[in-house]
Amino acid sequence: MDIQLTIKNVTPEAYDDLKEFLSKHAERVTLDTEWTPERAERYYRQLPDRARKIVREAAIRDGYVSADDLRDTEDSSLRGHSAALKQVLERGERKGWWPPEMPAPIEPQGKGFGKVDGYRMPDDLVGVFFTAIKKVSDPMAAANIATGQE
Structure with missing residues (x-):
């Protein structure tokens, strides 16, 4: 499984919820910070x-x-x-x-x-x-x- 996300104009609350969800699958998630x-x-x-x-x-x-x-x-x-x-x-x-x-x-x-x-x-x-x-x-x-x- 590969999760790729593009996040635009996200509210801080929605981003916090998303991070919580992704933390459950952290071994499979990488953020594009390049x-x-x-x-x-x-x-x-x-x-x-x-x-x-x-x-x-x-x-x-x-x-x-x-x-x-x-x-x-x-x-x-x-x-x-x-x-x-x-x-x-x-x-x-x-x-x-x-x-x-x-x-x-x-x-x-x-x-x-x-x-x-x-x-x-x-x-x-x-x-x-x-x-x-x-x-x-x-x-x-x-x-x-x-x-x-x-």
Whole structure:
């Protein structure tokens, strides 16, 4: 038995009921929490410019971008840049673009409490997001990547 579900516009109560039902069959149920190029593109398109820069630079730099590389000037603060990363992830959950268990595609690195040293994207997501970013930035180049004609 293979159970595949696509959930859109689900209420929190209905989702809780569904999780309870599925927990009875947990050994046969897997949630699709994989970042696909389509999901990555939708996520990236929803981000404001400052947050897009974080994702773009991390993808370009093989998964890690330092805070210094993100600053426009030596003294500029990165405060507020990453809030949108979480907000778009949550919005996607609410709108049914991906399941609530979807992992964040990029995480702040550092001591916490406001100041970050940089941002890390998991290695397996770098290519997925690079392709999505390329498609958003240059649709013709993305078509060439898809057909292997870089």
